[in-house]
Amino acid sequence: MTDLLPDHIERIFRDEYGRAVAVLTRVFGDIDVAEDAVQDAFSIAVEKWPTDGVPPSPAGWIITTARRRAIDKARREAARSAKHAEADLLHPTTGGVHDPVSLDRPEIPDDRLRLIFTCAHPALAPDSRVALTLRLLCGLSTAQIARAFLVPEATMGQRISRAKRKIRDAGIPFRIPSADELPYRLDAVRSVLYLVYTEGHTTTGGPGLVDADLCAEAVRLCRLLLRLVPEDPETTGLLALMLLGESRRAARTGPDGELVLLADQDRSLWDRALIDEGQALVRRTLRWNLPGPYQIQAAIAAVHSDGSSVEDTDWSQIVELYDQLAATTPTPVVALHRAVALAEVAGPAAALEIVDRLGFDRYHVFHAVRADLLQRLGRIAEADAAYDTAAALTENAMECAHLLRRRDALRQKLR
Incomplete structure (x- = not known):
């Protein structure tokens, strides 16, 4: 549905869809009723807003319209009497699954x-x-x-x-x-x-x-x-x-929204307040001494945020942390990211040996990592093909453009 929306309505859809479904689920106690009603409301918005204008409170308009649509549908489709169906929807039975108040944590x-x-x-x-x-x-x-x-x-x-x-x-x-x-x-x-x-x-x-x-x-x-x-x-x-990831957001894209890799980011754009808060939370988790996947990933992000440059980053510590993460979460994705860090410690050949054993044929990041490692090893034709494959697999336009730029730059060097 979002593909059919004008840009401004699509943004409102992305911003407000979840809240509207959540509110309507609380009101009616039925997820299908809520989701169908919200989708109907956005369909009406697509018809009305281009001519009537976007209302002052788009979220309120969507929720109100969806609520009315749900009530109208209940009136039409309920097997029992219309009044009984409407009363059941609008006045849920106390203590039942439709009662959002008595069962909730009010804080x-x-x-x-x-x-x-x-x-x-x-x-x-x-x-x-x-x-x-x-x-x-x-x-x-x-x-x-x-x-x-x-x-x-x-x-x-x-x-x-x-x-x-x-x-x-x-x-x-x-x-x-x-x-x-x-x-x-x-x-x-x-x-x-x-x-x-x-x-x-x-x-x-x-x-x-x-x-x-x-x-x-x-x-x-x-x-x-x-x-x-x-x-x-x-x-x-x-x-x-999350906070450590958010701290780098301003540096992850260039003036035209293009992807900027970690190695090329202007670290003066990193948000120090978010880094400080994220690192303080990481230090707090250390006191519990109960490491888990999210804590270890946060620790990896914290090490990255300590480095003033890629060269100044403690890659050996990052590899050790990935070893811990692999012990708790032994997935191919973790192995792939560990290989990226290993390339900075043991070189691209050691990393590529690991990557080639993963066989992530439909995952664009796998092919992007392979392309980078192959390029660093001077295996240009293979790197070129890997960049092409990665670009074809990603659905994100900026990622695709970045991968094609890397491929084209590689080809330029061969001329």
Whole structure:
């Protein structure tokens, strides 16, 4: 749907879709009703706003219109009497799954965080939890989420549909869990927030490299989560990781929005306040001595933020931290990033030997890393082909342009 929107409405969609779905889910107690109503409201906006103008409060207009659409649909489709159906929607039964007040933790009154906890319920499969939240909270299309998970779009569509049916059929409540339930839900919630931030940091598709609003929303929700669990090391580490990533945002793109690699960034543009806050959180996690994946990734980011240049960076320490991360999270992605750091310590040949064993054929970053290592080794024809493959696989226009520039620069040297 977002592909059909004019630019200004598309931005409002990206900014407000999640909040509108979360609010309507609280009102009606049904995710499908909420999502369908919000999508209907945006369809009406596409028709009306170009001629009537964007309303002073676009979010309020969308929520109000969606609410009316949901009520109208209930009147038309309810099997029982129209008055009974409307009363059931507008006046939920106290204490039931539709009651958002009596079951919520009032100190954290945020609909979007409630929605994340609903989607992170242990009754749902782990991949479905994350995918459903990216769909509902961020408004990402099924195709975008499928690309992020490296699975076919049809597979992801079925996964999301099954998750929504499970929430409905099991009567999973729309609320923040009680204190004794929280430990069993934190891993899934943190995974969701991490992927929301990752999507904002480098968008899956579209013209820009970064979605700053999505990053800000992930940081805001992570701060709220940390208020719920202030002594949780991994949540603290996740917030640190986000803040340290955000500290470099101004330096990650050039004047025309082009991608600027870490080695080429103007480090005077890094936000020292965010670095200080992120590093303080990393030091706080060290006191618990319970290292986990987010804490280790935050520590890696902290080491990067200490260096005044790439050459001044403590790459040996980064490799050691990646070794720890690989012990807790032994994934090909971790191995790939470790190889990038290893190239700075042991050289590109040692790194390429590791990378070539990973076989990430459909992952553009894999081919981009290979291209860089091959170029450093003087294997120009292979590097050229790897840049082409990487550019063809990425959906992000700025990443694609960067990879093609690297390829073209390589070709220039051969002339």
